[in-house]
Amino acid sequence: xxxxxxxxxxxxxxxxxxxxxxxxxxxxxxxxxxxxxxxxxxxxxxxxxxxxxxxxxxxxxxxxxxxxxxxxxxxxxxxxxxxxxxxxxxxxxxxxxxxxxxxxxxxxxxxxxxxxxxxxxxxxxxxxxxxxxxxxxxxxxxxxxxxxxxxxxxxxxxxxxxxxx
Amino acid sequence: xxxxxxxxxxxxxxxxxxxxxxxxxxxxxxxxxxxxxxxxxxxxxxxxxxxxxxxxxxxxxxxxxxxxxxxxxxxxxxxxxxxxxxxxxxxxxxxxxxxxxxxxxxxxxxxxxxxxxxxxxxxxxxxxxxxxxxxxxxxxxxxxxxxxxxxxxxxxxxxxxxxxxxxxxxxxxxxxxxxxxxxxxxxxxxxxxxxxxxxxxxxxxxxxxxxxxxxxxxxxxxxxxxxxxxxxxxxxxxxxxxxxxxxxxxxxxxxxxxxxxxxxxxxxxxxxxxxxxxxxxxxxxxxxxx
Numbered sequence: 001x002x003x004x005x006x007x008x009x010x011x012x013x014x015x016x017x018x019x020x021x022x023x024x025x026x027x028x029x030x031x032x033x034x035x036x037x038x039x040x041x042x043x044x045x046x047x048x049x050x051x052x053x054x055x056x057x058x059x060x061x062x063x064x065x066x067x068x069x070x071x072x073x074x075x076x077x078x079x080x081x082x083x084x085x086x087x088x089x090x091x092x093x094x095x096x097x098x099x100x101x102x103x104x105x106x107x108x109x110x111x112x113x114x115x116x117x118x119x120x121x122x123x124x125x126x127x128x129x130x131x132x133x134x135x136x137x138x139x140x141x142x143x144x145x146x147x148x149x150x151x152x153x154x155x156x157x158x159x160x161x162x163x164x165x
Numbered sequence: 166x167x168x169x170x171x172x173x174x175x176x177x178x179x180x181x182x183x184x185x186x187x188x189x190x191x192x193x194x195x196x197x198x199x200x201x202x203x204x205x206x207x208x209x210x211x212x213x214x215x216x217x218x219x220x221x222x223x224x225x226x227x228x229x230x231x232x233x234x235x236x237x238x239x240x241x242x243x244x245x246x247x248x249x250x251x252x253x254x255x256x257x258x259x260x261x262x263x264x265x266x267x268x269x270x271x272x273x274x275x276x277x278x279x280x281x282x283x284x285x286x287x288x289x290x291x292x293x294x295x296x297x298x299x300x301x302x303x304x305x306x307x308x309x310x311x312x313x314x315x316x317x318x319x320x321x322x323x324x325x326x327x328x329x330x331x332x333x334x335x336x337x338x339x340x341x342x343x344x345x346x347x348x349x350x351x352x353x354x355x356x357x358x359x360x361x362x363x364x365x366x367x368x369x370x371x372x373x374x375x376x377x378x379x380x381x382x383x384x385x386x387x388x389x390x391x392x393x394x395x396x397x398x399x400x401x402x403x404x405x406x407x408x409x410x411x412x413x414x415x416x417x418x419x420x421x422x423x424x425x426x427x428x429x430x431x432x433x434x435x436x437x438x439x440x441x442x443x444x445x446x447x448x449x450x451x452x453x454x455x
Contacts, residue, residue: 034330034331034333034335035294035335036289036292036335036337058221062221077298077302080302081221081222081223081244081302082221082222084223085220085221085222085223085224088223088224089224092224092226094217094219094224094226096219096221096224098221108330108331109330109331109333109335111277111294111333111335112277112279112292112293112294112335112337113277113279113292113294115277116277116294116296118331118332118333120331127219127249129217129219129249129251131215131217131226131253136217136251136253136258137217137249137251137253137258137260139249139260139262141247141249141262143247146304146306146331146332148296148304148333160296160304160332161221161222162222162245162246162267162303162304162306163220163221163222163245163246163247163264164197164245164246164247164264164266164306165247165262165264
């Protein structure tokens with residue numbers, strides 16, 4: 001457990017070093033993970049890394065209205081819903097820029113076969129809305145996301161991505 | 166008059182604070198709605214404005230007249246999430262936030278059962294996990310009881326009821342003592358999902374081998390192999406026959422056919438003959454010329 005926490009701390013501090021625009025990342029110890037499997041530290045590190053990357057993909061897709069940018073990090077229903085948003089934004093002439101500022105992540109469930117992992121994330125982010133490239137508003141938001149990830153070829157992909165206060 | 170009407174309507178919304186809240190400049194929006202439900206947003210002021218409802222999972226835009234109520238029909242917002250509401254006019258912008266939560270009625274289960282085939286008699290050998298979704302493919306995160314049921318062809322059942330946390334639940338079941346195809350069902354309300362789990366015999370409980378002359382050779386033959394629950398070990402299972410004679414050892418792998426394994430080996434007087442399958446050793450025979 002101690003080793004696991006150290007690994008995640010390293011991940012967090014490394015993330016913070018890359019650029020000041022990187023979000024603060026706090027990872028709760030997985031003390032109450034549901035499921036019969038032991039959470040391997042390498043798995044947890046990979047899941048968190050890929051989940052954080054998915055925010056960048058989502059932001060880019062919704063800013064540029066390009067659903068292809070979702071493909072690397074999203075699959076299934078999560079990808080479908082985000083892609084529909086991209087299409088609808090493009091139709092309306094809207095775009096949105098999401099910038100995640102802070103994450104407080106906890107892995108809460110590992111399926112017995114190890115092929116799906118669920119986490120919750122109390123995330124703070126800024127969103128800017130543009131209508132035909134004119135700024136409409138910007139807002140700082142706090143939301144608790146429930147996220148389910150499954151392994152794909154070389155990374156974990158987000159399959160459920162659902163926010164709620 | 167308009168101020169008075171606005172105040173009166175505002176009071177109406179404030180009377181039910183769990184349903185609505187005032188946010189921004191004169192915006193009355195729901196605190197949360199269920200996915201697919203109709204809802205309304207009331208604004209103050211007058212003149213034309215654009216109402217935006219924006220989230221990663223869905224976006225809506227509508228031109229409205231301020232000072233009225235914008236009604237959104239059932240199905241307008243289907244995707245659970247946290248949404249930003251913006252009422253933008255030339256001279257002002259009002260903002261608010263609200264949640265769309267998954268509808269409580271389950272419509273779909275994602276049911277993962279493993280393995281699809283396993284030996285009988287394994288404790289916690291079968292696992293199942295479910296995620297529960299509503300009709301709009303939103304994960305239902307409110308706790309809900311899930312019934313997991315494993316039934317054998319003879320009708321014997323194991324049932325576990327597990328309450329979901331964060332939309333997920335899992336269970337572990339023992340494989341039974343009887344070979345065959347079991348039904349593994351996960352059920353929430355009137356929604357069910359079924360998987361078939363094949364239970365195959367385990368390793369042989371023992372191997373009993375006989376030997377008899379066959380021309381110039383010895384014919385070795387096992388009795389029908391069964392596991393410790395009495396199920397026939399499936400054809401194709403390998404039985405290894407070994408003959409040790411002096412410094413020489415001869416080994417032959419033979420698949421079971423109709424439940425038995427049979428092989429002819431050289432007849433050496435004084436040879437030791439044995440049979441094994443997996444970790445199970447059978448009897449030894451010391452061959453003397455007859």
